Amino acid sequence: MPQRILVTAATGTVGREVVAQLREAGAEVRALTRGPAAFPPGVDTAHGDLSVPDSLSGALQDVSTVFLVWPFASIDGLAAVLTLIAENAGRVVYLSSAAVRDHERQAEQLIEESGLEWTVLRPHAFAANALRWSEQIRGNGVVREAYGQASMSLVHERDIAAVAVHALTREGHAGARYELTGPRSLSQAEQVRILGEKAEHPVHWEEASPQEARLQMLARGWPPEVADEVLHAQAAMTARPGPITKTVEQVTGAPARTFESWAAEHTKAFRATG
Ligand SMILES: NC(=O)c1ccc[n+]([C@@H]2O[C@H](COP(=O)([O-])OP(=O)(O)OC[C@H]3O[C@@H](n4cnc5c(N)ncnc54)[C@H](OP(=O)(O)O)[C@@H]3O)[C@@H](O)[C@H]2O)c1
Known part of the structure; x- marks a missing residue:
């Protein structure tokens, strides 16, 4: 079987790191994207849309393994995509x-039932x-x-990619x-302070009410249920910090990267322009 790896969402936060690290490891990589995109030398590009299973046939040719991101809030269409993957890859x-x-x-659950050999990555909030x-x-x-004291252990996207x-x-x-997760919990106010320190630009947290924060999220185009879910999670992490796992180090042999x-x-991205 050819050892070519198809990376979906190859232009995304984790996907582009998976592409880069697979190339560094000498693997044969095919990057899936819907539009024009630049990838490291040696990466084969394929165009396809995960919501249109037929558009994936070419991308899946001679592929043994797939890194799958499902960028939708429902599983509609996933079964058909998994059937196609299983016809080509293992x-x-x-x-x-x-x-x-x-x-x-x-x-x-669909992936477990697909007949494919599977691994599931469950990252906590991305540093990105x-x-x-x-x-x-x-x-x-x-x-x-809102919730400046909500504490969580942000995971570096390169660590998610390394595990992948x-x-x-x-x-x-x-x-x-x-x-x-990353190696330690930091409150949102501490995260902001660290971003300012590294960018050499004083930054501070100003506490807003959850209602005000919700309105801001909606104004940025977040769906109401997502805004509510995020605020609910932040409220919970104010009372009790999110967990810290050792999984990155256990899988990769290297300690998880810090938020710093x-x-x-x-x-x-954080330096003042003016
Ligand atoms: N952010 C977090 O804290 C967090 C935490 C845990 C898990 N996650 C999960 O991580 C995943 C990635 O999230 P992200 O916010 O970082 O997004 P992302 O991967 O940075 O961006 C979305 C990607 O999906 C691709 N895409 C979108 N629609 C597509 C379609 N119809 N067909 C094929 N590709 C499509 C885009 O590719 P093109 O535009 O190039 O086609 C792009 O590469 C999500 O499933 C999210 O739930 C996120």
Whole structure:
């Protein structure tokens, strides 16, 4: 069987890191995207839309393994996509989430029943979520949101990708569900302080009411149920910090990257422009 790996959502936060790390590991990679996109040298590009199973036939040719992101809030269409994958490949690594929302639980179940060898990744909040504050930080250096004391252990997207690459290219990960976090919990106010420190730009947290934060989220185009879910999770993490797992280190052999390292790599996004 050819050892070519298809990466879906290859332009996404985790997908592009999976592509890069697979290339560094010398794997044959095919990147799935709907539009034009640039990938590292040696990466084969395929066009296809996960909501249109027929559009994936070419992308799946001569593929042994698939990194699957399902970028929809329902599993409609997933069974057909999994059937196509199983006709071509033998293994799937699925990017789920630690929240295991209804559609993610249903997706995990379909994957388990697909006949494919599977590994499920359940990351907690991505460090990259901090990019949502970039405009406020670059502007007046004040982040005004709710639940500044909500504490969570953000996971670096390169660590999620590193775990994915192990599961995609090595044996011993079949049937595993990996819950992924960073190495320590930080409150949202501490995260903002660290972003300012690394960008050499004083930044502080200003506490807003949950009602005000909800209105801001809706104004940014978030669906009401997502805004409510996020605020509910933040309220819970104010009372009790999110968990910390050792899974990144157990799978990859390297300690999980810190939020400080993520912030140091992304100073450009947070530096004042004026
Ligand atoms: N953010 C978090 O804290 C967090 C935590 C846990 C789990 N997750 C999960 O991680 C996954 C990735 O989330 P993200 O926010 O980081 O998004 P993302 O992967 O950065 O961006 C979405 C990706 O999906 C692709 N895509 C969108 N619609 C598509 C379609 N119809 N057909 C094929 N590809 C399509 C886009 O590719 P093109 O536009 O190039 O086609 C893009 O690469 C989601 O499933 C999310 O639930 C996120």
